Amino acid sequence: MPTNLTPIIELKHATKIIENGEESKVILDDVSLQIHATDFITILGGNGAGKSTLFNAISGTLSLTSGAILINGTDVTKQSPEKRAAHISRVFQDPKMGTAPRMTGVENLAIASLRGKKRTLKLRQINQYKSDFTSLAAQIGNGLEAHLDVPTGNLSGGQRQALSLLMATIIQPELLLLDEHTAALDPKTSKALMALTERLVRQQSLTALMITHHMEDALKYGNRLIVMKDGKIVQDLAATEKEQMKLEDFYRIFD
Numbered sequence: 001m002p003t004n005l006t007p008i009i010e011l012k013h014a015t016k017i018i019e020n021g022e023e024s025k026v027i028l029d030d031v032s033l034q035i036h037a038t039d040f041i042t043i044l045g046g047n048g049a050g051k052s053t054l055f056n057a058i059s060g061t062l063s064l065t066s067g068a069i070l071i072n073g074t075d076v077t078k079q080s081p082e083k084r085a086a087h088i089s090r091v092f093q094d095p096k097m098g099t100a101p102r103m104t105g106v107e108n109l110a111i112a113s114l115r116g117k118k119r120t121l122k123l124r125q126i127n128q129y130k131s132d133f134t135s136l137a138a139q140i141g142n143g144l145e146a147h148l149d150v151p152t153g154n155l156s157g158g159q160r161q162a163l164s165l166l167m168a169t170i171i172q173p174e175l176l177l178l179d180e181h182t183a184a185l186d187p188k189t190s191k192a193l194m195a196l197t198e199r200l201v202r203q204q205s206l207t208a209l210m211i212t213h214h215m216e217d218a219l220k221y222g223n224r225l226i227v228m229k230d231g232k233i234v235q236d237l238a239a240t241e242k243e244q245m246k247l248e249d250f251y252r253i254f255d
């Protein structure tokens with residue numbers, strides 16, 4: 001029976017080895033990690049450090065060679081990504097990844113609001129949700145609310161990414177995975193989406209992991225910072241330790 005102290009997610013010696021003919025490569029190297037309900041963890045690391053691999057292992061799109069993954073104390077190591085999706089939402093770097101392009105924003109949000117529920121929605125019902133979705137989208141401040149009736153393929157990258165974030169959080173996930181979700185946006189839109197992210201995480205008390213290449217964001221947001229290198233977690237810093245680090249300490253991570 002999970003208690004308040006049971007981690008939301010736990011990795012125990014999670015390892016992934018890719019065999020390629022004669023050669024083998026360790027892309028996740030004995031990673032042990034406990035993520036608790038109050039955690040908003042930022043993740044830094046150079047290209048190829050294993051950050052997306054960690055997310056793939058947690059969400060189940062990459063099976064482990066050895067080790068285990070637990071959600072709320074239950075071993076899900078062999079569970080499909082579809083089953084784990086009942087607990088985990090993920091927002092990708094590419095705004096095209098999170099939304100169905102031919103469907104409108106309202107339709108995308110309506111489908112997202114069914115996550116984990118065993119029922120379907122009729123068109124008539126979708127329209128009933130529209131005013132709720134419009135007021136939700138109006139909080140973002142990038143005009144999404146005026147474009148909820150057009151196919152999402154016609155939205156700007158920033159609007160589409162904001163929609164992806166709303167879809168990922170409309171049913172409170174146990175874990176929110178943010179995979180460089182602001183990286184493809186211009187600086188102003190990226191800043192606005194980060195502000196929205198922080199607001200949603202705080203308002204809904206979400207447990208979140210956020211991969212970023214922006215050191216300022218990694219320092220500014222969250223209560224914990226993880227640094228990855230060569231498939232390993234090389235630093236796991238609490239908020240107070242993070243505050244004492246200087247920007248040049250972080251640049252050394254990428255040496």
Ligand SMILES: Nc1ncnc2c1ncn2[C@@H]1O[C@H](COP(=O)(O)OP(=O)(O)OP(=O)(O)O)[C@@H](O)[C@H]1O
Nearest residue numbers: 018025027045046047048049050051052053054228
């Ligand atoms: N399915 C796979 N098969 C073979 N190699 C893989 C696979 N998935 C990841 N890798 C390799 O594992 C390493 C880590 O990749 P990963 O995408 O996790 O890095 P990352 O830290 O997210 O990098 P970036 O910041 O560039 O996105 C890379 O060398 C990558 O080529």
